[in-house]
Amino acid sequence: MEFLYLLLGIIAGFVVSKALLNKTLAGLQQESKVTLEQAKQKADDMLHDAEGKFRKLQQESKEKERGVRKEMEAKQSKLLKREQDLENQLDALDKERLEIDKNLQITKETQGKYKEMLTLQDQQLQKISGMTQEQAKDFMFEKVQSDHAELLADYAKSLISEVKKDSVEKSKMILALAMQKNASEIASENTSTIVDLPSDDMKGRIIGKEGRNIQSFERLTGVDVVVDDTPGVVLISGFDLKRRYIAKIALERLVSDGRIHPARIEEVVLKVQEEVDELIYNLGEKAAYKAGVAGLPPEILTLLGRLKFRTNNGQNVLKQSIEVANLAAVLAAELNVDTSFVKRVALLNSIGKAVNHEVSGKYSEVGADIIRKFGLADRLALAVAEVVDPSDNLPAIVVNIAYNLVCSRPGIGKNNFETFVSRLTELENIAKSFGEVSEAFAINNGNQVRVIANVDKVDDLRVMTLAVDISKKIESDMQYSGQVKVHVLREKRLEAEAS
Numbered sequence: 039m040e041f042l043y044l045l046l047g048i049i050a051g052f053v054v055s056k057a058l059l060n061k062t063l064a065g066l067q068q069e070s071k072v073t074l075e076q077a078k079q080k081a082d083d084m085l086h087d088a089e090g091k092f093r094k095l096q097q098e099s100k101e102k103e104r105g106v107r108k109e110m111e112a113k114q115s116k117l118l119k120r121e122q123d124l125e126n127q128l129d130a131l132d133k134e135r136l137e138i139d140k141n142l143q144i145t146k147e148t149q150g151k152y153k154e155m156l157t158l159q160d161q162q163l164q165k166i167s168g169m170t171q172e173q174a175k176d177f178m179f180e181k182v183q184s185d186h187a188e189l190l191a192d193y194a195k196s197l198i199s200e201v202k203k204d205s206v207e208k209s210k211m212i213l214a215l216a217m218q219k220n221a222s223e224i225a226s227e228n229t230s231t232i233v234d235l236p237s238d239d240m241k242g243r244i245i246g247k248e249g250r251n252i253q254s255f256e257r258l259t260g261v262d263v264v265v266d267d268t269p270g271v272v273l274i275s276g277f278d279l280k281r282r283y284i285a286k287i288a289l290e291r292l293v294s295d296g297r298i299h300p301a302r303i304e305e306v307v308l309k310v311q312e313e314v315d316e317l318i319y320n321l322g323e324k325a326a327y328k329a330g331v332a333g334l335p336p337e338i339l340t341l342l343g344r345l346k347f348r349t350n351n352g353q354n355v356l357k358q359s360i361e362v363a364n365l366a367a368v369l370a371a372e373l374n375v376d377t378s379f380v381k382r383v384a385l386l387n388s389i390g391k392a393v394n395h396e397v398s399g400k401y402s403e404v405g406a407d408i409i410r411k412f413g414l415a416d417r418l419a420l421a422v423a424e425v426v427d428p429s430d431n432l433p434a435i436v437v438n439i440a441y442n443l444v445c446s447r448p449g450i451g452k453n454n455f456e457t458f459v460s461r462l463t464e465l466e467n468i469a470k471s472f473g474e475v476s477e478a479f480a481i482n483n484g485n486q487v488r489v490i491a492n493v494d495k496v497d498d499l500r501v502m503t504l505a506v507d508i509s510k511k512i513e514s515d516m517q518y519s520g521q522v523k524v525h526v527l528r529e530k531r532l533e534a535e536a537s
Contacts, residue, residue: 230264230273230275230276231273231282231283231286232271232272232273232274233271233272233273233274233293235271237270238269238270240293241265241272243298244263244272244289244293244298245265246298246299246300250299250300251298251299251300251303252265254300254303255288255289255303255307258303258307258308259281259284259285260278260281261274261275261278261282261285262274262275262276263285263289272289274289279346279347279348280314280347283314283347284307284310284311284314287310287313287314288303288307288310291306291310292306317343318343318346319339319340319343320343321342321343321346321356322334322338322339322340322341322342322343322344323339323343325345325359325360326342328360328364329359329360329363329364329385330363330378330381331385334414335412335413337412338386338408338409338412338414341389341392341393342356342359342386342389342392343356345359345389345391345392348391348392350388350445355391358388358445359384359385359386359387359388360385361444362384362385362387362440362441363381363385365384365440365443365444366380366381366384366436366437366439366440366441367381367384369436369440370433370436375433376433379418379421380433380437383421383422383425383433383437384437384441386405386409386422387402387405387437387441388401388405389405389408390403390404390405390406390407390408391405393408400426402422402423402425402426403423405419405422405423406420406422406423407419409422421433421434421437425437425438425441461480461484461516462480462484463480465478465480465484465512466478466479466480466487468511468512468515468516469489469508469524471511472504472507472508473495474491474492474496474500474504475490475492475504476490476491476492477489477490484522485523486522486523486525487508487512487523487524487525488525488527489504489505489508489524490527491504491526491527491528496528501526501528505526508526509522509524512524
């Protein structure tokens with residue numbers, strides 16, 4: 039009986055489950071049907087929008103196409119019109135050319151007729167006079183010379199005198215104008231360079247343990263580093279300006295960075311050397327540009343830039359070369375000499391000094407060899423070689439004049455600091471060698487000496503002669519450029535107190 043109940047329960051559960059399942063399936067079918075209809079509706083809407091956008095884009099594209107076609111047609115019409123105008127102009131030019139050719143032919147025929155007439159006249163005159171044209175000229179000249187010999191002699195003398203006077207005045211004007219145009223400031227180089235330090239504690243770091251840092255620095259740069267009691271500075275000493283410059287930049291960077299040890303020193307020095315090599319080439323380019331000289335090979339520009347680190351009588355050779363080039367150009371223009379060639383000769387005149395530490399010989403001959411080596415004109419090399427002692431080479435003569443003017447201007451031969459101080463001391467000692475002088479001060483860069491006379495030993499008359507005596511002794515005992523003015527002062531000061 040229980041089994042029957044169980045079987046009925048299973049059948050009833052199956053029937054109920056099937057009914058529920060059928061109900062669920064019907065709901066899902068209904069839901070899927072709704073979803074499908076919504077999807078179809080959405081797809082229809084999207085298709086409708088897409089068709090609308092497509093029509094809109096198609097309409098815009100057609101409008102753009104019409105605009106482009108219209109623009110192209112306008113340009114084509116304009117080009118056709120220009121082409122027609124050019125053809126008309128060419129036709130007109132052809133007609134003018136034919137007319138000119140015709141006129142030239144007529145002119146040539148007329149000139150031929152005139153020449154024939156002149157020749158016929160000359161022949162008739164020669165036949166009548168019995169003399170040729172040259173004989174007639176000689177006869178007229180001898181006649182005038184014999185009849186007016188004294189007058190011609192006076193005229194020749196006055197003409198020669200006038201030419202000499204004018205040439206002297208014009209030469210003075212040319213030189214004055216050239217020097218005025220190029221009176222630029224001349225740079226005087228010392229044999230030492232000062233590097234500022236943020237504090238004196240940095241000196242110990244520069245020296246390093248057992249002097250390793252400073253020894254490494256001096257070995258790599260080739261200069262002497264002087265570390266003394268002077269507060270806040272160290273001194274870099276050396277005659278090679280390039281080495282001093284590299285050492286100065288490298289030391290400033292090391293001090294700024296703070297890391298100072300042999301490995302870091304070598305790294306910084308090598309980097310600065312590379313930068314200076316690039317700087318040298320740039321300096322050569324700038325110098326050629328300032329002098330107005332173009333077409334120089336890169337090797338020549340590099341050697342030209344190296345002149346920045348050479349001196350001549352205290353003057354920077356690169357600046358001197360630029361100044362000589364500008365001055366020579368002015369002289370050449372006044373004398374109707376090839377200005378561009380003269381500027382080349384003047385700028386490259388001292389190129390041999392760039393390698394005078396490595397190559398022996400006269401700098402002019404070395405410079406000429408360098409110019410030939412890098413493929414420049416042999417004429418240029420010959421002129422550079424003859425600048426020092428020119429003979430009949432006119433460009434070399436002009437450059438020689440400009441070079442001597444630049445090197446002989448007052449103040450051009452400035453010496454280093456030690457020589458300058460020595461000169462001031464010598465001036466003061468010469469003034470003090472007179473017994474009537476109590477104090478002497480050299481001022482204004484050694485161009486003036488202010489002398490304080492002893493009021494008890496000098497009267498007003500002696501004051502006037504004392505200045506002359508001191509100036510004469512300076513002339514006889516010293517060598518200097520320019521003038522030295524001597525001022526003698528005599529005064530008596532009295533003091534009193536009122537109580």
